[in-house]
Amino acid sequence: xxxxxxxxxxxxxxxxxxxxxxxxxxxxxxxxxxxxxxxxxxxxxxxxxxxxxxxxxxxxxxxxxxxxxxxxxxxxxxxxxxxxxxxxxxxxxxxxxxxxxxxxxxxxxxx
Amino acid sequence: xxxxxxxxxxxxxxxxxxxxxxxxxxxxxxxxxxxxxxxxxxxxxxxxxxxxxxxxxxxxxxxxxxxxxxxxxxxxxxxxxxxxxxxxxxxxxxxxxxxxxxxxxxxxxxxxxxxxxxxx
Numbered sequence: 442x443x444x445x446x447x448x449x450x451x452x453x454x455x456x457x458x459x460x461x462x463x464x465x466x467x468x469x470x471x472x473x474x475x476x477x478x479x480x481x482x483x484x485x486x487x488x489x490x491x492x493x494x495x496x497x498x499x500x501x502x503x504x505x506x507x508x509x510x511x512x513x514x515x516x517x518x519x520x521x522x523x524x525x526x527x528x529x530x531x532x533x534x535x536x537x538x539x540x541x542x543x544x545x546x547x548x549x550x551x552x
Numbered sequence: 553x554x555x556x557x558x559x560x561x562x563x564x565x566x567x568x569x570x571x572x573x574x575x576x577x578x579x580x581x582x583x584x585x586x587x588x589x590x591x592x593x594x595x596x597x598x599x600x601x602x603x604x605x606x607x608x609x610x611x612x613x614x615x616x617x618x619x620x621x622x623x624x625x626x627x628x629x630x631x632x633x634x635x636x637x638x639x640x641x642x643x644x645x646x647x648x649x650x651x652x653x654x655x656x657x658x659x660x661x662x663x664x665x666x667x668x669x670x671x672x
Contacts, residue, residue, distance in 0.1 A: 444596070444598075475656055475657070475658070477657065477658045477659070479597070479659070481597075486647055486663065486664055486665055487589075487649075487659070487662055488662070489599065489652075489658065489659060489660050490650070492649040492652065492658040492660075493656075493658070498660065509579060513592075530596060530597050532597075532658075532659075533657070533659050534598070534655075534656060534657055535576065537611075537655070538611055539613060540587075540599065540602060540655075540657055541587070541599040541601060541612075541657030542598040542599065543589075543596060543598060544596070545596045546596040546597070
């Protein structure tokens with residue numbers, strides 16, 4: 442099972458919006474609405490930001506939103522803030538044996 | 553408060569064995585699967601495998617099948633990740649993570665990570 446494809450880096454200025462893509466296949470992203478997104482600050486454990494494509498856990502800012510079209514899922518962060526600077530990873534269900542596959546990660550820089 | 557607390561950093565030599573742990577608290581340990589996730593230095597997250605603590609059923613990513621063993625002791629709410637013969641390439645941070653729902657790779661709580669360094 443290959444990793445999902447994410448851009449290595451994205452950047453934006455405070456207040457702007459950015460979108461991170463996560464491209465898989467018809468065997469993972471395309472077949473299931475089970476994509477989640479994680480934020481990881483340097484030296485910290487990942488934190489769940491979005492699950493089941495577009496749902497936000499309690500306590501996560503509504504500036505974070507998710508969507509999916511075909512084999513590609515997306516994470517959008519609106520009203521960028523300095524604290525959003527981190528690495529972001531997508532993860533998709535990929536079947537009962539492989540279960541989960543992560544994307545390669547995207548480094549978000551807030552200019 | 554839900555917590556996953558992992559054992560401390562380890563420094564080992566190639567060929568040695570190792571078991572690291574992940575203790576759950578603040579919830580019913582047997583009601584939620586636990587997965588292990590690897591992060592090699594400067595690299596991304598990789599799903600290794602999972603365990604259902606209620607019956608210790610496991611499944612593994614093909615990339616890790618046969619290289620590691622995941623187990624659990626429900627009497628002490630602890631999951632384990634073990635190696636029988638470490639390699640330098642096993643040097644990484646290892647996280648345990650709780651599945652929000654069975655079958656689904658949505659990880660709502662994470663341990664703090666255990667750094668494993670394998671060097672001669």
